[in-house]
Amino acid sequence: MSNLKQAARRIIEEVYGQGRVEVLDELCHPDYVGHDPLVGDADLQGVKAYVRLLRACFPNLEARILGLYVEGNTAIIWWWMEGNLARRLLDVEPQGQRIHLQGITVAEFEEGKIIEDSSEWDTFGYLVQLGLVKPLGPMARASGERDGSGLSQS
Template identity: 80%
Template structure:
């Protein structure tokens, strides 16, 4: 259990926090696949490319683990990341905007190697912070009021 906890911690702290993509080669099964609501499914090469892009866009990215739980060969990590946009991303020009991301990752291991993980995080909030999505609240309030409901 301790080894799986350490491996899950290293993925967040070393891979995302430090940009050390080589940690994937050490910790993952060659057939590893990652599932993410923004970038979709990715293999080892795809995750490495995503981390390189993320670190280039947010060079001061800070990561924090809020909780890490292991049951059998499954690890659940509750994490947050925060940094300033320093490079064009998704057609958004950098203005030093501070972006906060928070989510959870469920990691499945086999024989001590990471074979699959699925992340769920506040993707909509991330897109809002970048200016790519608008809050739905004003429109939702209008729709509720039309139905005679109060929020």
């Protein structure tokens, strides 16, 4: 169990936090696949490319583990990341935007190596922070009254 915890910790701290993509070769199974709400499914080379892009766009990216749980061959990592946009990303010009991310990654291990992981994080909040989308804001009923749900009953 401690080896799985250490591997999960290294993914966040060394790979994302320090940009050391070569660590993935050590920690991931050759048949590894990752699932992410923004980039979709990726093999090991795809994840390396994504980390390189992320680190290029956010060179001061900080990554921290908020919680780490292991049961059997599964690790659940609750993580936080923050950094300033320093390079054009998704057609957004850098203006020093400070981006905050928080999410959970569920990693499955086989023979001590990560074979598959799925991340869920506030992708919508990320796009809002980049200025690519706007939240809906308050939603009022047609009569102007609110029922607490924020939805109109029209």
